Amino acid sequence: MKSFTFWNYTRVVFGLEAEKELPSYIPLLGKKVLLHYGVGSIKKIGLYDVVVKALKDAGVEWLELGGVKPNPRLSLVHEGIDLCRKEGVTGILAVGGGSVIDSAKAIAAGVKYEGDVWDFYAGKAQPKETLPVGVVLTIPAAGSETSGSSVVTKEEGQLKRGITYDILRPQFAILNPKWTLSLPWYQTACGISDMLAHVMERYFTTVPHVELTDRMAEGVMRTIIHQAYRLKENPDDIDARSEIMWAGTVAHNDLLGTGREGDWTSHGIEHEISGIYDLAHGAGLSIVFPAWLKYVLPKRTEKIAQFAHRVFGVDYYFDNPEETAREGIRRLEQFYRDMGLPVRLKEAGIDGSRIREMAEKTRDGKRPVGSFVQLSTDDIEHILTLALE
Structure with missing residues (x-):
């Protein structure tokens, strides 16, 4: 066996009413939160309303960026970085599956970096500071809710690349299996x-x-x-x-x-x-x-x-x-x-x-x-x- 250091600081809240704990964790993301999600499925299943209520109950400001697709795109990450900088966002709440979470991590790292966030995925730089990220999981698959990994696709050249750094691990992850019932x-x-x-x-x-x-x-x-x-x-x-x-x-x-x-x-x-x-x-x-x-x-x-x-x-x-x-x-x-x-x-x-x-x-x-x-x-x-x- 090799020597190792195991460190995983993500707080996991698991259960059929896990989202009730969300208002107490949202403050970990600061006073102005970016709500990041996919192409609208969270609205169809009613989770969007639950999350919005939790944001209100937590007493924070928030803005939204939806549209994350499977194999999350670098162009949307760039859009998110610009939005967070312009609006003074202090943290990101990712509601969805691995693609949404990976996109949120990329935005969180890019906001604090003076160069192009793709530098991390191209192996030219390492993230030293990120915005905090929280997760409400809807698709059990990627494990991104507690990992330090993020995978993003650069449209130019059709390049899909991943990075793994402990600093990318979310602060918390809300896991309620009932939100997966509607998955095809x-x-x-x-x-x-x-x-x-x-x-x-x-x-x-x-x-x-x-x-x-x-x-x-x-x-x-x-x-x-x-x-x-x-x-x-x-x-x-x-x-x-x-x-x-x-x-x-x-x-x-x-x-x-x-x-x-x-x-x-x-x-x-x-x-x-x-x-x-x-x-x-x-x-x-x-x-x-x-x-x-x-x-x-x-x-x-x-x-x-x-x-x-x-x-x-x-x-x-x-x-x-x-x-x-x-x-x-x-x-x-x-x-x-x-x-x-x-x-x-x-x-x-x-x-x-x-x-x-x-x-x-x-x-x-x-x-x-x-x-x-x-x-x-x-x-x-x-x-x-x-x-x-």
């Missing part, structure tokens, strides 16, 4: 894929003696899969939604990565797919992860076989761990299919014409990517080709 199934399934991938990125490591976090990660993955089938059968099962919502937070609050080195290659590859084709992140991950596992299997057979046995219940063939591993990958693919997600690029309407471009963008001129297995541009091209059809 496909959006729910994409969120399930996203949180599962967050665990797998940490799980597949070469760091030895990580039995505790192995078992913790396996438990979270098994829970996600089990509850996903329950939810598919009955989308109104509030207990299953509660389990899924908390699993999404635990998957990305960094606890499962303590003492380990994650891989994150699959996320990097997927960012290029969704950056170009605007595919839902979870749908891209259900395509990439099985292809990545197939490609790295010859070099990391035992760990993938352990995953197959402990997470999917595949019989462990000690004389043929490769077959155990391959069966685990097959069951992972079947899980995605059962959830209604694509497992091939062509199933998502994507052809092979830009595979080389995506492979090169994943590398982005860097050294080989990945820690579980280091990969070159050619390796990534092979993975995308495996994912094609």
Whole structure:
């Protein structure tokens, strides 16, 4: 196990009436708040009115910026930064899913930075100070409600890039599973894929003696899969939604990565797919992860076989761990299919014409990517080709 420092200061308020606590937390954002949200779904489900009342009860001023889309755009981030500076905003309340929260974090960091906020995502600078951010979560998926991560898409060049800094963690997160009841199934399934991938990125490591976090990660993955089938059968099962919502937070609050080195290659590859084709992140991950596992299997057979046995219940063939591993990958693919997600690029309407471009963008001129297995541009091209059809 590697040495580590674990620090996650986000206060999580979870429950079927969690938003009642919101007025007592809003003052952490200062006296003038930017209410940041998506394309209007919070108004349809009645959450907007609840949040506005909480802002009034907290006695703060506020202004609004909606319009966040999946794969949040840099142009709206720039608009938010200009608005916050002009109006003297002291904090941001993000109401929505990962895209809204990531956009809010980018705005919060950009307001305090003299240069272009994209400098952070391009690796040219690091945020030193941000506006405080609070969250009311509506989509369990990205885990951005307690993480230090933010992913933004720059329209020019179709570049999707992410950053991770502790300073970006929200001050508080309000989690009420009832606000997820109106989510379309496909959006729910994409969120399930996203949180599962967050665990797998940490799980597949070469760091030895990580039995505790192995078992913790396996438990979270098994829970996600089990509850996903329950939810598919009955989308109104509030207990299953509660389990899924908390699993999404635990998957990305960094606890499962303590003492380990994650891989994150699959996320990097997927960012290029969704950056170009605007595919839902979870749908891209259900395509990439099985292809990545197939490609790295010859070099990391035992760990993938352990995953197959402990997470999917595949019989462990000690004389043929490769077959155990391959069966685990097959069951992972079947899980995605059962959830209604694509497992091939062509199933998502994507052809092979830009595979080389995506492979090169994943590398982005860097050294080989990945820690579980280091990969070159050619390796990534092979993975995308495996994912094609």
